[in-house]
Amino acid sequence: MFRAPSLITFPDHDVILGGPVTIALDSTGAFEVTLPATDAEGMNPEGWSYGVAEQFTGVPQNRVYQVLLPAETPAVDIADIAPTDPTTPTYVAVRGDSAYEVAVEGGFVGTVEQWLASLVGPRGEQGIQGTQGTQGIQGTQGTTGADAYEVAVATGYSGTRAQWLASLIGPRGEQGADGTHGDDGAPGVVQSVNGQSAAEVVLSAADVGAIPNTAPGAPGGVAQLDGTGKVPAAQLPESSGGGAVASVNGETGVVVLDAADVGAATAAHTHTAAQVGALATTARAAANGVASLDASTRIPIAQLPTAAGRNQWTPQALGFAAWSCDPYTVANPVAKFMKPGRLFFIGFNITESTTVNRIVMFARGYGGVSANRYRAGIYRDTGAKVVESAGVALTMAGQEAGSLPAMVSNHIGATPITIASTVLAPGRYWVAWSLVTGGTADYAFYHVQNEAPIASANFWMPGSPFARAWYTEGQTNAALPSTVSQTAAGALADHDIPIAALANV
Structure with missing residues (x-):
């Protein structure tokens, strides 16, 4: 770096x-x-x-x-x-x-x-070759010295070389005392077996936590098994009879027991649910009984209490079975003449099984038209027609006994159309209402005001489309269509939404 x-x-x-x-x-x-x-x-x-x-x-x-x-x-x-x-x-x-x-x-x-060239001088003359010097004189080799034997002879030894070599070996020393004998080690590589280190280890059944081979069938031992894998009768306790039954309920020999022998009822006897501590099948979904479950293992909504907030105004509190909206929450509702030939569709959400026989509109003005100009019906959200009224002539609105004077004099109130008694299962429905023929001043209805191309009631997340307020033009036939569709050409929602209800009276 x-x-x-x-x-x-x-x-x-x-x-x-x-x-x-x-x-x-x-x-x-x-x-x-x-x-x-x-x-x-x-x-x-x-x-x-x-x-x-x-x-x-x-x-x-x-x-x-x-x-x-x-x-x-x-x-x-x-x-x-x-x-x-x-x-x-x-x-x-x-x-x-x-x-x-x-x-x-x-x-x-x-x-x-x-400068480099200047460093190279001229070549000098060749020098004279010198003469070769004379070789030096080699010295004489020294004499070989005497060995140890010769030195011994020179100092007075008189024997032969072999005798001299023998004289170098001294006498053998005395033998030392024997040491003590150590303990014998265990044979082989095994040091001990279950704490025993003897040369020949013999283990008993107790040494290895086993049952002696003399224990099977012996007193205080263990039971044996026969060829079928069962304990022989001879090894069973005497209280068991050695495997043989002596008597049954005091009877011996070939014993046949009947219901009375064992304290049971005869085959012909029938027990009630109460006798066996059970509930009768008739208690299912019955008053004071038990709730049943549907195919999805849930309690049907018909068996649940009415899902209404405590101390709140509900349709039932005002004599209706259901309504499209609470009229009390509509800001400054005004009346509007119904256009002949226009078929209104008003959304209802039925949360529990409900019986109805009236389709009701909130009206102001006339209604006492003698001709059978009005028609109403109910459709499922699939578009299939559920029920339809006949062509009727409406009674005058606001004439119920006990109504406010202004309701009587201004013809303001409920205008019902009778239909066949119908049970509506939980689901989404459209109430259909039409002034089939007549003049523009024949009928005026109270409504939820709408000044947009689409009614505010038509508000949903993708995947749950259900238009609560829409209409079609050209309803001139005596009967309502058998099926309807909110996505069909001609379905519009730029209108003021009628206030409607369902009743069962």
Whole structure:
């Protein structure tokens, strides 16, 4: 890694350099890198050197040293300028003057090539060959010294060499006393078996936590099994009769028990649910009985109490079975004449099984038209017709006994159309109402005001589309259509929504 000052600038060239330069060695252990010269012109700061940090894997102490890289020497081998003296690992390698530069400073005039040529002088004369010197005289070989036997003879020994060799062996020493005998080790590689270390270990059944082979069938032992895997009768306790039945309910021999023998009822006897602590099947879904479950293991909504908030106004509180909306919540309702031939569809949500026989509209004005100009019906959300009224002539609105005087005089109130008694299962329904023929002033209804292209009641998340308020034009037939569709051409929802209800009276 070569580390220069933290920031080097070249103002004349608009160049800024900063940070260390790290070079990885190639597969041969060499590297090559281009660096700015330490004496480059126009550089700030000046007079600095590179810090070189070696990082070799496996080297206990890597070197860190300083070097100068002058511009006049563009190619440098790091091996030529790296320190080699381990006692001086850190220094600045400064290039001294070359011999040529010293010569120039001493007065030489000429190029490097001329100076190098000046170093080669003329060839001198060949020297005279010298004479060969005489060979030195070899010294005489010394005499061989006497061996140990000869030395012994020289000092007075008179025997032969064999006798002398025998004399070198001293007498045998006395035999030492025998040591004590150690304990015998266990034979083989086994040190002990269940705590026993005798030479021959014999284990009993108790030593290995087993039952002796004499225990089967013996007193205090264990029971045996016969060839069928069962305990023989001889080993059963006497209270069991040894496997044979002595009597049954006091009877012996071939015993046949009847119901009376075991305290049971005869086959012809019938027990009631109460006698066996059970509920009768008639208690299912009956008053004071138990709730039943439908095919999805849930209690049918018909068996649940009416889901109404406590102390709140409900349709039932005002004599209706259901209504499209609470008229009390409608802001400033006004009456509007019904257009002949327009078939209104008003959404109802039935949450429990409900019986109805009246379709009711909230009206103001007439209604006492003698001709059978009005028709109503009920449709499922699938578009299938459930029930339909006959063509009827409505009674005058607001004439119920006990009505407010203003209701009587202004003809404001409920106008019912009779239908066949019908049970509506839980689900979504449309109530249909139409003034089939007549004049525009024949009937006026109270409504939820709407001034938009689509009624605000038609508000749902994708996947649950059900228009609560829409209509079609051109209802001139005596009967209502057998099926309807909110997506069919001609279905509109830019109208004021009638206020309707269902009743069972």
